[in-house]
Amino acid sequence: xxxxxxxADVARAAGVSPATASxxxxxxxxxxxxxxxxxxxxxxxxxxxxxVNAHAQAMARxxxxxxxxxxxxxADPYAAAIASGVMAAAAERGLIVTIASTASDAxxxxxxxxxxxxxxxxxxILAGSRFTDAESTAAMSSVTAAIAAAGGRIAAIGADRLGxxxxxxxxxxxxxxxxxxxxxxxxxxxxxxxxxxxxxxxDDRLAGFREGLAGAGVDLDPExxxxxxxxxxxxxxxxxxxxxxxxxxxxxxxxxxxxxxxxMAALREHxxxxxxxxxxxxxxxxxxxxxxxxxxxxxRLPLPEIGxxxxxxxxxxxxxxxxxxxxxxxxxxxSTPGVASVP
Amino acid sequence: xxxxxxxADVARAAGVSPATASxxxxxxxxxxxxxxxxxxxxxxxxxxxxxVNAHAQAMARxxxxxxxxxxxxxADPYAAAIASGVMAAAAERGLIVTIASTASDAxxxxxxxxxxxxxxxxxxILAGSRFTDAESTAAMSSVTAAIAAAGGRIAAIGADRLGxxxxxxxxxxxxxxxxxxxxxxxxxxxxxxxxxxxxxxxDDRLAGFREGLAGAGVDLDPExxxxxxxxxxxxxxxxxxxxxxxxxxxxxxxxxxxxxxxxMAALREHxxxxxxxxxxxxxxxxxxxxxxxxxxxxxRLPLPEIGxxxxxxxxxxxxxxxxxxxxxxxxxxxSTPGVASVP
DNA sequence: CTGTTAGCGCCTTCAC
DNA sequence: GTGAAGGCGCTAACAG
Numbered sequence: 001x002x003x004x005x006x007x008a009d010v011a012r013a014a015g016v017s018p019a020t021a022s023x024x025x026x027x028x029x030x031x032x033x034x035x036x037x038x039x040x041x042x043x044x045x046x047x048x049x050x051x052v053n054a055h056a057q058a059m060a061r062x063x064x065x066x067x068x069x070x071x072x073x074x075a076d077p078y079a080a081a082i083a084s085g086v087m088a089a090a091a092e093r094g095l096i097v098t099i100a101s102t103a104s105d106a107x108x109x110x111x112x113x114x115x116x117x118x119x120x121x122x123x124x125i126l127a128g129s130r131f132t133d134a135e136s137t138a139a140m141s142s143v144t145a146a147i148a149a150a151g152g153r154i155a156a157i158g159a160d161r162l163g164x165x166x167x168x169x170x171x172x173x174x175x176x177x178x179x180x181x182x183x184x185x186x187x188x189x190x191x192x193x194x195x196x197x198x199x200x201x202x203d204d205r206l207a208g209f210r211e212g213l214a215g216a217g218v219d220l221d222p223e224x225x226x227x228x229x230x231x232x233x234x235x236x237x238x239x240x241x242x243x244x245x246x247x248x249x250x251x252x253x254x255x256x257x258x259x260x261x262x263x264m265a266a267l268r269e270h271x272x273x274x275x276x277x278x279x280x281x282x283x284x285x286x287x288x289x290x291x292x293x294x295x296x297x298x299x300r301l302p303l304p305e306i307g308x309x310x311x312x313x314x315x316x317x318x319x320x321x322x323x324x325x326x327x328x329x330x331x332x333x334x335s336t337p338g339v340a341s342v343p
Numbered sequence: 344x345x346x347x348x349x350x351a352d353v354a355r356a357a358g359v360s361p362a363t364a365s366x367x368x369x370x371x372x373x374x375x376x377x378x379x380x381x382x383x384x385x386x387x388x389x390x391x392x393x394x395v396n397a398h399a400q401a402m403a404r405x406x407x408x409x410x411x412x413x414x415x416x417x418a419d420p421y422a423a424a425i426a427s428g429v430m431a432a433a434a435e436r437g438l439i440v441t442i443a444s445t446a447s448d449a450x451x452x453x454x455x456x457x458x459x460x461x462x463x464x465x466x467x468i469l470a471g472s473r474f475t476d477a478e479s480t481a482a483m484s485s486v487t488a489a490i491a492a493a494g495g496r497i498a499a500i501g502a503d504r505l506g507x508x509x510x511x512x513x514x515x516x517x518x519x520x521x522x523x524x525x526x527x528x529x530x531x532x533x534x535x536x537x538x539x540x541x542x543x544x545x546d547d548r549l550a551g552f553r554e555g556l557a558g559a560g561v562d563l564d565p566e567x568x569x570x571x572x573x574x575x576x577x578x579x580x581x582x583x584x585x586x587x588x589x590x591x592x593x594x595x596x597x598x599x600x601x602x603x604x605x606x607m608a609a610l611r612e613h614x615x616x617x618x619x620x621x622x623x624x625x626x627x628x629x630x631x632x633x634x635x636x637x638x639x640x641x642x643r644l645p646l647p648e649i650g651x652x653x654x655x656x657x658x659x660x661x662x663x664x665x666x667x668x669x670x671x672x673x674x675x676x677x678s679t680p681g682v683a684s685v686p
Numbered sequence: 687c688t689g690t691t692a693g694c695g696c697c698t699t700c701a702c
Numbered sequence: 703g704t705g706a707a708g709g710c711g712c713t714a715a716c717a718g
Contacts, residue, residue, distance in 0.1 A: 004493055006695055017705045022697060034703065049489055054461040055398040055407070056695035059710045064398070066441075074442075075427040075647075077420065077631070084418040087444050091451070096458055098409075098441045099417075101430050108434070115439055118397040146392055150347055232634070265634045288420070291575070291608045293636040304418075349711055360689045365713060377687065399711035402694045 005048045013044040021045075026052060058120065063151065067311065068098045068116035068124040070109060076231075076258060077286040078303065082127050082157065085307025093315065095122070102129075106136040113143045116152075123153040123314035127307075129161070130230070132198050137161060155314035157306060159200035167310045168325035171201055171283075172208035174299040175255075177330050178281060179212025182251055182297075185332070186339030187279055191224035191249035193238045193259050199230065205255045205283055224249055228259070235259030239266035247272075251279035251336065257286040257298055264292075264335075279336040285328065294334035301328045348391045356387040364388075369395060401463065406494065410654065411441045411459035411467040413452060419574075419601060420629040421646065425470050425500065428650025436658065438465070445472075449479040456486045459495075466496040466657035470650075473573070475504060475541050498657035500649060502543035508661070510653045511668035514544055514626075515551035517642040518598075520673050521624060522555025525594055525640075528675070529682030530622055534567035534592035536581040536602050542573065548598045548626055567592055571602070578602030582609035590615075594622035594679065600629040603639055607678075622679040628671065637677035644671045 011021035016037055024033045024041040033041075044050075058064045069086050071079035083099060090097045098121065100112035109129065116124050124147060131137070144154050144162055153165075160166035182190070192209060195202030210220050228238035235254050242252070243266060254260035260282030264274055274280050275294045282289070285300025306326055313323060354364035359380055367376040367384040376384070387393075401407045412429050414422035426442060433440045441464065443455035452472065459467050467490060474480070487497050487505055496508075503509035525533070535552060538545030553563050571581035578597050585595070586609060597603035603625030607617055617623050618637045625632070628643025649669055656666060 004695090007697095008695080018696080019698080019705060020703090023704090026697085028697075032703080037704090049485075049492075051457070051460050051489060051493075053402075053463060053695055054458075055401040055463065056710090057461075057697080058398040059396075059402060059712095060695075060697040062697095062710070073427065074417070074430065075420075075423045075630070077418075077423070080418045080420070080423040083442075084416065084444065087417065087442070088446075091443075096441055096462065097443070098439055099426075099430070100434075100440070101427065103431075114394070115397075117394050118400075119439065120396060120398065142392075146394055149392075150394075232631075261631065261634045264636075268636065287418070288575075288604065288631055291604045291635075293607075293611065347711090350713095351711080361711090362690080362713075363688060366688090369713085371713075375687075380688085396711055399694090400713080402696095403711075403713040405694070405713095 004053070005050045007050070007052070010041060010044045010048055010050045013048060014040040016041060026057070064120050064122050065094060066096050066098055066119055066121045067314065068100065068119070068121040069127060070100050070102060070112055070124065070129070071127045072104055072130070073101050074099060077288060078256070078258065078284055079127060081287065081303035082307035085304030086125060086311045088304070089308040089311040104130065106131040110136070110139050110143065113140065117143055117147050117150065120150055121147070121152055123155065123311070125310045125314055126154065126156040126162070126164070127310070128158050128201070129156070130196070130199050132161060132200070153314045155310045157310050159204070161200065165313050167306055167313060167323060169301065169306070170325040170327045171204035172211070174328035174330070175205040175208030175283065176212035176215070178253070178283070178299050179209045180215055181330050181332060182279070182281060182336060183213065183216035183218055185336055187251035187336070188218055189249045189251070190218070190220055191242055191247070191252045192220065192226070193235055193252065193254040193263060194225055194227050195230040195234070195255050195259070197227050202230065202255050209253055230256060230259065232258045232262040235262030236266045237262070239263035243267070243270045247278065249278070250339070251281070254280070254282050257282035257284040257289050257296065260296055260298070261289070261292070275334050275337050281336055283328070285331065290333070297333045297336040298331055299328035300331045301326065347396070348393050350393070350395070353384060353387045353391055353393045356391060357383040359384060369400070407463050407465050408437060409439050409441055409462055409464045410657065411443065411462070411464040412470060413443050413445060413455055413467065413472070414470045415447055415473070416444050417442060420631060421599070421601065421627055422470060424630065424646035425650035428647030429468060429654045431647070432651040432654040447473065449474040453479070453482050453486065456483065460486055460490050460493065463493055464490070464495055466498065466654070468653045468657055469497065469499040469505070469507070470653070471501050471544070472499070472504070473539070473542050475543070480504060496657045498653045500653050504543065508656050510649055510656060510666060512644065512649070513668040513670045514547035515554070517671035517673070518548040518551030518626065519555035519558070521596070521626070521642050522552045523558055524673050524675060525622070525624060525679060526556065526559035526561055528679055530594035530679070531561055532592045532594070533561070533563055534585055534590070534595045535563065535569070536578055536595065536597040536606060537568055537570050538573040538577070538598050538602070540570050545573065545598050552596055564591075573599060573602065575601045575605040578605030579609045580605070582606035586610070586613045590621065592621070593682065594624070597623070597625050600625035600627040600632050600639065600641055603641070604632070604635070607635075618677050618680050624679055626671070628674065633676070640676045640679040641674055642671035643674050644669065
């Protein structure tokens with residue numbers, strides 16, 4: 001950072017005041033600079049290889065161009081898809097995106113959020129926070145309050161447990177719709193690979209699924225609802241357990257797609273063919289999964305659009321109407337071909 | 344950003360000077376603060392809800408805690424896996440990661456790089472830049488030079504075309520090893536879905552593959568080498584073309600895994616069963632692909648470790664030994680079961 | 687060990 | 703339209 005070219009250098013080289021150079025290079029509301037001066041300044045800037053110092057600018061202007069995005073794991077396709085939407089929308093506005101992964105660790109999430117506060121991020125997006133204990137919630141709330149006090153905006157995706165603006169996802173409705181669709185395909189005996197307990201997203205999907213089944217007069221045996229990690233390995237483990245105790249279901253619903261992938265692997269290891277031997281459905285609509293064999297039935301969420309909406313919600317702040325919950329589309333594919341005896 | 348509590352406020356509340364407060368809260372090399380004062384300062388900070396302003400800190404200290412990562416598309420599992428490694432290593436050092444996607448657009452890449460310069464990022468990692476024309480290279484070089492001049496470090500992953508420290512990947516060797524392995528499985532007629540022309544990574548993989556075949560006395564018909572996009576859709580399109588002209592190969596090599604996924608989809612649409620009807624191999628070792636059916640033979644790269652290495656290389660700067668190129672492991676799975684007549 | 691003093695680079699009143 | 707001056711919040715000297 002030594003020997004940096006500063007605005008003062010440029011101004012001197014162009015024979016104008018720093019103020020004029022600033023106005024010429026970075027603009028100033030309502031003010032203009034004479035064309036010839038502007039040209040001279042621009043030339044000097046290029047000549048000297050000048051580049052604004054964003055920190056100095058942030059100091060002086062009192063506002064930044066950084067937005068933060070907090071996810072569980074950027075390597076999870078769900079998070080990556082959302083991130084791509086956030087980043088695209090941010091790029092359009094000249095905003096820079098800082099991403100942090102919590103690795104499902106509440107302390108880490110807090111650390112990242114604090115860092116974003118220190119950066120005076122203009123907005124931060126919480127994509128799928130999953131800690132519901134009172135202690136972490138309180139700690140998070142205090143930081144989000146500080147961010148808000150500093151003029152930053154906060155938005156959440158999915159479930160809001162912090163009282164912030166949220167891009168809501170109709171997990172309940174999507175799961176219910178999926179359940180009734182599966183019933184109409186002739187399935188009657190279900191098992192659910194649920195996520196961890198007390199995770200709102202999972203709870204909603206499970207509740208919605210149950211509701212959908214009930215609408216078709218189908219019951220869900222509590223024995224067939226397994227709580228597990230919200231990951232590929234979680235799905236694998238839970239499916240193995242189900243198989244070990246002798247699978248008593250003709251259709252398995254994994255509350256998200258990556259869990260379904262794990263379940264698929266477990267089924268295959270056990271010699272089951274997904275589709276013909278047992279049906280399988282997921283939730284999220286991760287892009288890659290349309291290409292697996294058999295293609296997975298799922299509730300497809302417009303993930304990049306959700307990310308984009310979250311960014312827009314965050315930068316818009318309190319103004320604007322509350323957005324409608326995002327609904328997913330039930331996509332029936334070969335992993336749930338339907339029961340043969342049903343037309 | 345108004346009504347922010349500043350260090351001066353904390354100092355006043357604690358009855359000490361700003362300097363002492365600064366030393367107590369944020370430390371200073373070699374200096375210590377008397378315990379009781381430190382306690383008072385800490386208490387005041389909590390009381391007032393103080394949070395350092397990272398921009399002011401960056402200004403005063405002349406250095407930042409931001410590192411930038413530039414990828415093509417964060418939704419690509421390859422980039423996401425690298426990013427997770429970069430972020431993990433960064434978190435350990437208290438560094439914040441800013442990610443930008445170029446969407447394979449040279450102008451966008453330049454824009455992002457400039458933004459990182461303005462932020463005075465301590466390091467920036469270029470993961471798979473793919474523009475080789477003289478104009479973009481020159482523009483990029485001038486910005487990287489400016490970043491270096493500002494004390495920032497640059498590191499690249501894969502091919503280095505900018506003269507920066509690079510985590511090299513042995514694409515040639517990996518592809519050669521894959522080719523000879525496939526030959527030993529009995530395959531003799533190959534097709535390659537190559538990426539775009541002049542993309543160093545692709546060129547290396549193609550050349551290595553050819554070399555490996557040559558070592559087994561097998562020839563690669565130029566007709567069977569298709570240039571295409573480096574994406575899932577690229578693989579799909581190229582595979583369709585190959586099929587339309589009547590597939591004249593018993594084994595197809597896609598130069599990366601996402602292309603292989605697209606190829607698999609095209610094959611399936613045409614009624615081919617991957618593995619038994621035609622063999623298929625990829626490159627990268629993207630995690631999800633171990634779970635697809637049939638599991639994909641590939642050259643597995645330790646993507647998160649590569650990301651981690653790139654970060655370490657970048658923050659280490661010019662010191663330290665040049666790291667050895669990363670070698671991939673050939674992983675043979677069911678997509679290349681081998682030719683029946685061969686034991 | 688603590689306090690005082692100068693900036694870091696930029697923007698923005700306020701005069702001109 | 704331009705310029706001069708003050709300050710954003712923090713830390714690194716320098717005294718004490």
